Amino acid sequence: MEGQTCHLILAMLCFLHQASSIETSGVPEENPAKEMIQVGLVFSMNSSVDKVVESCISMACSDFYDAHPDYHTRLSLLIRDPKDDVVDAASAVLDLIENEEVLAILGPKWSSQAKFVIDLGGKAQVPIISFSATSPSLSPTHSRYFVRTAYDDSSQVDALAAVVQAYGWREITLVYEDTDYGNGLVPYLVDAFQKVDARISYRSVIPPSPEDVDIVKELNNLLTRQTRVFLVHMTAMIGSKFFALAHKAGMMSEEFAWIVTDGLSSSLDPVISKALDSMRGVVGVRPHVPRSESRINFEERWRKLYNERNPHYEIADLSLFGLWAYDTVSALALAGEMAWDPAKSRYLKPNTSRNNLDFSSIGISEMGPKLLDKILSIKFQGLTGEFKLLNGALRPVAFEIFNVVGQNEKTIGYWTVAQGLSPDLNLSTRAVCKGLANDLKPPTWPGDTLKPPKGWVMPILGKKLRIGVPMKDGFSEFFKIKWDPHTGVQSYSGFAHDMFMAVRDALPFAIPYEYIPYVDASRQSAGTYDDMLNEIKCQKFDAVVGDTTIVAYRSSDVDFTLPYTESGLAMVVSIKDDERRNTWIFIKPLSWNLWLTTVLASIFTGSVVWLLERRTNEEFRGRPRQQIGLIFLFSLSTLVFAHREKTANNLTRPVLIVWVFVVLILTQSYTASLASILTVQRFTPKFVDVQDLITNRHFVGYQKGSYVREFLVKQLNFNASKLIPYGSPEEYHEALSKGRVAAIFDDLPCIKVFLARYCNKYKVVGATYKTDGFGFAFPLGSPLASHVSRAILNVTQDKAKMDAMEGKYFGGQSSCQDQDAAIFSDDLSLSVYSFGGLFIITGVVSLSSVLIYVVSFFYSHWPSSSAAHAVDSSLWSKFLETTDNFFREHGLFGCLERNRSTMIPTSHIPSSEASPNRDVELIARTPE
Structure with missing residues (x-):
């Protein structure tokens, strides 16, 4: 590694450190008054993305000191290229600390490299500042001298889960590379999806350095599964190859949904334009970087400089890692100026032999703690927004949801903790978190369609949905299997079968399926319903259709649809059937007060009829004993409509009409009440x-x-x-x-x-x-269960369709009248209050007829004011005379005996006048 060491000054004002061991960048001779801060840069430079980072670091150093020419310090960057190797990265850092005594280290590039390097930095008290090691397994809170000037990968999982929730997907296939970077995000994704009622149904692991055959094999495996929502978490190098092969395998077409994490979306290799061609319709999540004026100006200068230095590369856009690298160098240059102390610019060395591989010989940087504190406290407005470290790491403000359309990317929405998903970003607005597809602008999905994929399909390799059905000895109304004796072909019928057929027709897509009877070799049931449901867990069945009851303990192994029948265990x-009867049960239908009221009303009505018919109807005359008997006989006979007496008085008819109506209501009510009492007693x-x-x-x-x-x-x-x-x-x-x-x-x-x-x-x-009634069963987490449940709702709410199916299997049987569970009690007796209105009506009609009759009699029999009555002809005497006459004519005796003394004796009447009246008087006085 020492033979590969080169010292590079990456800006106009960056200077040479040691002329014998470093290489200048062609800038004017360094100013001897400036203090040099040795900084190591451990970063691979073997891809176009790496060259973007290199150019951004160079421009950051140049721009910073151009803006602050009066600063006394300058960064001197010592570059080491570990070639993406973990051991080489650790060796490079050890060399920079032991031999170059750097005050800080930028890098390394990969999280797997950073894991080894962090301990070296902590031992030497040298800050390890990484703008690309994003694995959540690396935490600044656990390693004080590790500073992450990028976003932790786990910060994006809630945004990814929100996208999945917005489109109603319940199952996701996770595709990731088998590295620390790929594996580190998995547990965070699992937790995030559980919060939105989704789950990772399958994990597809891609080797760290895959051959095409490895990727194609895994793609073919994915095609055999139902899930069609894929979340890809890879680096740009592997991701570009993966999507090119996925496109070739026909998996970038309709019904497929692809989501990428910021590992791909933030660092897609811009040189490989074919990668974007094969990623049409992909939706990605990446940190939102505001397009400030300073960023726009930087991009223009950067593009010009990059093309000059790399004429053989075409660049489409900056990567996010390049912007983070720019802000990181700016922050380090500012912190170095603030922390610089010439007296503490060297290392404290232990008394050990000098050996690059001897960790005990590592010195301790005296300026390291102060430099670290300054870095952690710095806050400024960088190219990526506000640069402010919290617990040693950058914290994201918002994430951007984008869609790959052709060779371009289209932003379709944003996600923040406060707002959730929204089509536009407004950080000043605090809104309720939502999770609907309408919260995003419509993306273009694979296959150039605007219709969101439903997230699953039946496997395309000719497989059918294997549906287990029960074999029943009875209750064939629900499900019946019949084998043809000649061909052995099964036929199916029953309410559950017809319901499934109706649900299948109500689904917005076709389901290829086959029934598999749950029977043994003798075509008898192979077990209980629990055993049949367990076959779903064992992957023998993909579903179960039948009269399967939804109960709690079964739901731990399968997912049920909504019920299609009523629920309950009874x-x-x-x-x-007790044939013995209560001797006095016939009086039970009416309460005692109703019986008494009916009898009194009957006697009252009979008396009224007798009074109205007495003078003009021969059938109502006779001896007093006969008259009393006639009143009671007539009253009671009307209760059964058995009276034979004819009425002659018009006032009698309305009385009888109303009373007969009352009697009719009473008898009908009595009959109904008695029947109910007998029924309840019989069906106990x-x-x-x-x-x-x-x-x-x-x-x-x-x-x-x-x-x-x-x-x-x-x-x-x-x-x-x-x-x-x-x-x-x-x-x-x-x-x-x-x-x-x-x-x-x-x-x-x-x-x-x-x-x-x-x-x-x-x-x-x-x-x-x-219980929850009968339902269909599917594997846990099956997306088909929710679609079938919605179809069941559509079918069960169609009254005509349900009546037809129920009538087909249950309508031909006699229906039972629902029986009340209560045993007979006195509460079944009818009370007088139920018929109070009828008794009032008949009483009013009867009294009205009597009143009319009496008034008419008094009017026709009122004494005249003749000479014969001139003596003692007062109004009272006339009233008494007429009243006495009324009682006498109606056979009522002894009522007005006191009036006899006031009557005119017949001896005082002339003989010519007395003789005609004598007969009348005798008739009136003679008892009948």
């Missing part, structure tokens, strides 16, 4: 409480192969020996009817199928235990 028991379940079954150690049944057994044992604490599996509704019926089990537990959809056949014998009782 208990069905036999009905206790034998058991209503699960705890009774457990305590009394009754046997219970469940559907064979289902999750119910696990639920009964672990959740409800049933004894496993008391559980009996059954496979069909017919077996349920036989077990319950013969008393083999006290109850059956199953999902509500299956219970409804069972009750539809045997609705008068069994009923659902007790609590309904929460």
